[in-house]
Amino acid sequence: xxxxxxxxxxxxxxxxxxxxxxRWDELxxxxxxxxxxxxxxxxxxxxxxxxxGDIHIGHWSIMVPTDALARYRRMNGANVFFPIGFDAxxxxxxxxxIANQVHPRDWTMRNxxxxxxxxxxxGNTFDWAAEVVTSDPAYYRxxxxxxxxxxxxGLAYRAMAPVDxxxxxxxxxAREQVEGAERVCWRCGTPVIKRDLEQWFLRIxxxxxxxxxxxxxAWPEPIRLMQTxxxxxxxxxxxxxxxxxxxHQPGGDEIRVFTTRPDTLFGATFMVLAPEHPxxxxxxxxxxxxxxxxxxxxxxxxxxxxxxxxxxxKTGVALGAHAINPGTGERIPIWIADYVLLGYGTGAIMxxxxxxxxxxxxxxxxxxxxxxxxxxxxxxxxxxxxYAGHSxxxxxxxxxxxxxxxxxxxxxxxxxxxxxxxxxxPAITYRLRDWLVSRQRAWGTPIPIVYCDxxxxxxxxxxxxxxxxxxxxxxxxxxxxxxxTHASFVSTTCPSCAGPARRETDTLDTFIDSSWYWWRYLSxxxxxxxxxxxxxxxxxxxxxxxxxxxxxxxxxLYSRFFSKALNDLGxxxxxxxxxxxxxxxxxxxxxxxxxxxxxxxxxxxDHLVARYGADAIRLFLMFMKPWEADAPWxxxxxxxxxxxxxxVWAVTLDPQGEAGQVVELGEGEGRxxxxxxxxxxxxxxxxxxxxxxxxxxxxxxxxxxxxxxxxMRYRGTSLAGGPDWDEASRLLLLxxxxxxxxxxxxxxxRRLSGAGEEWRSIHTEAWPAYDxxxxxxxxxxxxxxxxxxxxxxxxxxxxxxxxxVEQRVRASEKVQRALDGREPTRVVHVxxxxxxxxxx
RNA sequence: GCCGAAGUGGCGGAAUUGGCAGACGCGACGGACUCAAAAUCCGUUGCCCGCAAGGGUGUGUGGGUUCGACUCCCACCUUCGGCACCA
Numbered sequence: 011x012x013x014x015x016x017x018x019x020x021x022x023x024x025x026x027x028x029x030x031x032x033r034w035d036e037l038x039x040x041x042x043x044x045x046x047x048x049x050x051x052x053x054x055x056x057x058x059x060x061x062x063g064d065i066h067i068g069h070w071s072i073m074v075p076t077d078a079l080a081r082y083r084r085m086n087g088a089n090v091f092f093p094i095g096f097d098a099x100x101x102x103x104x105x106x107x108i109a110n111q112v113h114p115r116d117w118t119m120r121n122x123x124x125x126x127x128x129x130x131x132x133g134n135t136f137d138w139a140a141e142v143v144t145s146d147p148a149y150y151r152x153x154x155x156x157x158x159x160x161x162x163x164g165l166a167y168r169a170m171a172p173v174d175x176x177x178x179x180x181x182x183x184a185r186e187q188v189e190g191a192e193r194v195c196w197r198c199g200t201p202v203i204k205r206d207l208e209q210w211f212l213r214i215x216x217x218x219x220x221x222x223x224x225x226x227x228a229w230p231e232p233i234r235l236m237q238t239x240x241x242x243x244x245x246x247x248x249x250x251x252x253x254x255x256x257x258h259q260p261g262g263d264e265i266r267v268f269t270t271r272p273d274t275l276f277g278a279t280f281m282v283l284a285p286e287h288p289x290x291x292x293x294x295x296x297x298x299x300x301x302x303x304x305x306x307x308x309x310x311x312x313x314x315x316x317x318x319x320x321x322x323x324k325t326g327v328a329l330g331a332h333a334i335n336p337g338t339g340e341r342i343p344i345w346i347a348d349y350v351l352l353g354y355g356t357g358a359i360m361x362x363x364x365x366x367x368x369x370x371x372x373x374x375x376x377x378x379x380x381x382x383x384x385x386x387x388x389x390x391x392x393x394x395x396x397y398a399g400h401s402x403x404x405x406x407x408x409x410x411x412x413x414x415x416x417x418x419x420x421x422x423x424x425x426x427x428x429x430x431x432x433x434x435x436p437a438i439t440y441r442l443r444d445w446l447v448s449r450q451r452a453w454g455t456p457i458p459i460v461y462c463d464x465x466x467x468x469x470x471x472x473x474x475x476x477x478x479x480x481x482x483x484x485x486x487x488x489x490x491x492x493x494x495t496h497a498s499f500v501s502t503t504c505p506s507c508a509g510p511a512r513r514e515t516d517t518l519d520t521f522i523d524s525s526w527y528w529w530r531y532l533s534x535x536x537x538x539x540x541x542x543x544x545x546x547x548x549x550x551x552x553x554x555x556x557x558x559x560x561x562x563x564x565x566x567l568y569s570r571f572f573s574k575a576l577n578d579l580g581x582x583x584x585x586x587x588x589x590x591x592x593x594x595x596x597x598x599x600x601x602x603x604x605x606x607x608x609x610x611x612x613x614x615x616d617h618l619v620a621r622y623g624a625d626a627i628r629l630f631l632m633f634m635k636p637w638e639a640d641a642p643w644x645x646x647x648x649x650x651x652x653x654x655x656x657x658v659w660a661v662t663l664d665p666q667g668e669a670g671q672v673v674e675l676g677e678g679e680g681r682x683x684x685x686x687x688x689x690x691x692x693x694x695x696x697x698x699x700x701x702x703x704x705x706x707x708x709x710x711x712x713x714x715x716x717x718x719x720x721x722m723r724y725r726g727t728s729l730a731g732g733p734d735w736d737e738a739s740r741l742l743l744l745x746x747x748x749x750x751x752x753x754x755x756x757x758x759x760r761r762l763s764g765a766g767e768e769w770r771s772i773h774t775e776a777w778p779a780y781d782x783x784x785x786x787x788x789x790x791x792x793x794x795x796x797x798x799x800x801x802x803x804x805x806x807x808x809x810x811x812x813x814x815v816e817q818r819v820r821a822s823e824k825v826q827r828a829l830d831g832r833e834p835t836r837v838v839h840v841x842x843x844x845x846x847x848x849x850x
Numbered sequence: 851g852c853c854g855a856a857g858u859g860g861c862g863g864a865a866u867u868g869g870c871a872g873a874c875g876c877g878a879c880g881g882a883c884u885c886a887a888a889a890u891c892c893g894u895u896g897c898c899c900g901c902a903a904g905g906g907u908g909u910g911u912g913g914g915u916u917c918g919a920c921u922c923c924c925a926c927c928u929u930c931g932g933c934a935c936c937a
Contacts, residue, residue: 020889232854236932239853244936269937282937324935349935359937368935441936562932633875634862640930647862647876654875656890667891700866709864712874719874722891793870798918800870838917844869848917 021659023623027752031133039771040135042091044532044545052088053549054080055528055588057557057565058095058142061121062102065128067613067631067643068605071597074628075637075707076556077134081748082702084135085777091549093531094129094136096122098145099520104453104492108485114453115479118145128616133624133751135773140531144523145453149530151476152540153522154458158469159579161459165213168467171446172286175205198488204310210448210457210516214571218243218440220585221570229591233562240563242441246270247425249360249434251281251333254341258295258330265289265333265344268355268439271365272428273420275337276409277383278360281344282326282372284352285309293344295330302327302346309348324349324372335360336433337410337424347372355439363396370396383409384417445568447519452483452492454517462504462511471505477513491515524565525572528552529582541581552588559593566591592705595640597631602642613643625750626652632707632749654715655753658746661721662739662757665730673727683724684734688784690720691738695780698745711749717742747772794819795846796828812839819845 034040056076059069080092096118103114110117122143129136142149160166176195194201214221218241224234246269255261265281283290285306294302305327326347335342349368350359363373363380373380382391384404391397404417412420422436429435448457456477458470470477480499483492493499493515504511526541532549533542551573566588573587598604599611606612618627629651635641666672675683694717701710721738729735740761747754751773758772787808792815794802802824806815816837819825829849838846 232932235854239933242933242936246937267937271937347935349937351936354936356937361937366937368937371935439936441933559931636863639856639863641862644862644876650875653890660890708862709874712864715874791870795869795918798916803870836917838869840869844918846869846917 021656021753023625023655023752024620026756027131027133027624030752030755031130034135034771034773037771039773040092040137041139042089042137044091044549046089047548049087049089051549052083052090052554053528053552054083054090054092055531055552055555056092056094057555057561058097058524058527059125060097060100060102061118061125062607063121063124064612065125065615066605067615067618068597069129070132070615070627071631072556072558072594073129073134074132075594075632075705077132077136078628078632078707078748079554079556079702079705080135081751081773082777084773085744085748085775087776090135091140091531092135092137093140093142093528094134094138095140095142095527095531096125096144097520097524097527098122098143099150099454099517099523101451101453104451104485107453107483108487108489111485113481113483115145131616131619131624132628135751140534142527142530142534144520144527147476147478148535148537149527150455150523152530153455153518154470154475154477155472155540156526156576157455157518157522158458158472158475159581160212160575161469163575163579165216165575166210166447167213168208168210170206171209171211172204173207173209173450174202175207176200176202201311209446210518211444212447212571212575214445214568215440215442217571217574218442220574221442221567227586227589227591229588230559230593233559233566233591233593236562237567240442240567244268244270244439244441246437246439247272247421247428247434248356248437249275249336249428250432251336251360253289253293253344254332254334256295256331259292263289263292265358266356266434267358267360268437269360271362271421272424273406273409273412273417274362274365274383275335275360275424276406276412277362277364277381278335278337278342279363279373279379279381280342280361281333282347282350282359282361282369283329283344284350284357285346285348286352287346287357290329290346293329293331298328298330302329305346324368324375326372326376328376336428336431343378345372345376353443354441364391365396365398367396367398381408383407445519445521445571447522448516449519450491450494450515451517452479452485452496454520455522456493457514457516457518459514460502460504460511461514462507462509464509465504465506465511468504468506468511474505493517521565521568525568526576528587541576543581543583546582550582551584551586554590554592555588556592556594558596592638594637595635598640598642600643605643618645618648622648622652623655623752625753626655629655629711629750633711634708636708637705651711654711654718655750657718657722658742658753659757661718661725662743663760665725665735665739667726667730672730675728680727680729683727683729684732685784687720687724687729687738688734688781689787690717691741692780692784695741695745695778696785699777699780702748707749710745714742714746714749717745741778743772744775744778747775790842792819792842793844794822794825795844796825797848798846799828801825801828808842812841815839815841815845819847 056073080090083090098118103118106117107114178198178200249267251265253261253263326345329344331344332341333344361369363369364382385391385407387403406412406415406420425436458477460468462468480496485492500513502511502513529541532545569587574585576582577585601611630648633651694713698710698713724730743754743758755772759769762769790808791803791805802822804819804822806818832849834847834849836848
């Protein structure tokens, strides 16, 4: 049966999506006028991708909801800046260069080309005019410039640090190039050794205390905790032990230790130094020389991670020297052991086996004295383990003048006493270490330093920046830093004396690039300064940042550090970069594992787009889980949102349906239904608006589905196409627009032309306001419980008095049956929510 | 080991301040349309007992607080993430 009217064409995303994307581009709809002050600014930032070659579904799940937020904010009148760029330096490009003999720049730019196209297919409103590519000299020259500012300010310095070194290939290895518990080179299988090399550091520890404060920024609690733990502030005391003289050395050397338990000083029965501690050589007794050297050799081969994994077996050897315990005045032996780390505290500890588990194990393994100096108020400390209790009423024993003091107070008292004796005092230590930023890699920002035999270390003058990467690298198959072997790069002239000099061949950690890129987005083309102060003042801090929690203690901490340092340098006006942070969850592979090429569980969005269209994928990603939750990918359910879009299409373009016959509603019925439909639309608007504010995209989708189902119910009736229906369907499109921008735009344009109105984009429409008088229900259904069990639901007009409500409730047959003649002893009435009758 | 997040139908998930558990969707089952299938539309769908009306039970486990607990408290189990000899 073919109807007379023209058949409504089917929803075909392929036919509309690219067309609208092109149109938006043409209109420059997403280009932000950064100088527009007529509207409030909203800086929306999403973590820029690494150009690995493919955008995968994980990128979509970060960027698409962020785009929905951008569109929602625009509809709410904000001037939204939503830029994108590429984190374009890094190791994979270099590995590709080695494997394929291609310049890493070519590999990177090819990938970027491809990814730009893929990113566009999302339909996101990125402002491409602001794009930055960090491997572009126009970007990295400012890395170099900032590095020099840090250097001048004493925030960048060079120092010795241990790195992994392959003795066969003669190269420094990155951490991920050292394999297995045996710690062998990834290429030749030779055991790597630790080698001390000069490395560059940024002084992040200067800001350790300030980084612990999150005042004025709304960040997720888990991230703040992770950063707090990572910074790891400990309060305690530094104590100076002095080395006792013996027949082989004069004594008097100071060994500083940090402890959180200065109250246990009198129980320190030996000391332990890290094997790398600088005093070890001088203190080693000739009789111990051989075992000490052997132990240090062995410790050198292990990384810190290794040290931890060896079942915590407490190995170590005695130096044969002694130190004086400043509390007891006694001579105590000095040992070295790899459970003491050079990088934390002072690299030496006083060992109190009675009150520290690790010291206890060590003492037991090597037959050292255990002396109890803290006892619980009620009873004896356990004999077969360390007593590290922290109750309020422990007291000191065998602690000279401090015996009998409460332990908690003795901490302070002993620290103060040490200070007055010039043997230490209260101290604070952090787990956080300075940021090692030099990489022995070629595909990164060259560090702008020159070494001259005459002048030493000389910074490259600003007007000679950028120090460019060569165009003609040679990447040797055995790896290593190709800059080191690039003669014309290495050899240069000294900026200071014009004599022959050698360039620094280390490059900067790529986390430097990502520590300030959002400032560069604001003036990507400026060639006279890194950061435009006017733009910084107007647009920063970033209002909302979105990205993964895996960056909790790296990128997100470094960025905060940069903010504070750049503020101190007078380059930016704020000390925190990101006002709000949201960590979206991860889409895992179908196997529940993290998606990665090597696992082969990566989802290709291109063919999903081809099959369902970008809008369906967008909607599905937002619908399948709360944004912050992790979930394995599964295409099950994608048909649900696809069907939903088809229904939106149908109710908008074809309210009458194809039955060709209109179901007439009675006048009263029709009026009531129309009112209900409008009420549903306005209630949905109220709730959806709230969900947008809270970034709860999954419930937005389900509420829009409900509204659409509401419309479907009256499709083909005399209500369809009328003013109430029309209002509901108009609101539906506006609410859907940020989520599914293409179909909304298409349907909107057809609405407008159907009404004879001039075209305007739905994405420039104002966000609608809901009508309060409509959302109030005038009839309610009140649940009634008897003794907390649901027995009935009673319909009644809203706004009845408590007495009237109770009367109606008691009149219910089901309630009567449940009461069984008993009189309620209590009536709990939560107005509008429920009534609970309590009997007996 | 320490810190954090999370455990709800067959599945993804929803539930203002403690107040109708399972919204919305997938899947499944039944039906309409079709020669048939797809698509679409309608209906049913936590579990148990019952033909039904109805009743019982139910948010990882065990306790507790409360008129009332997915929600709060205590103890535990499992999964995931981070840190990991940090003195």
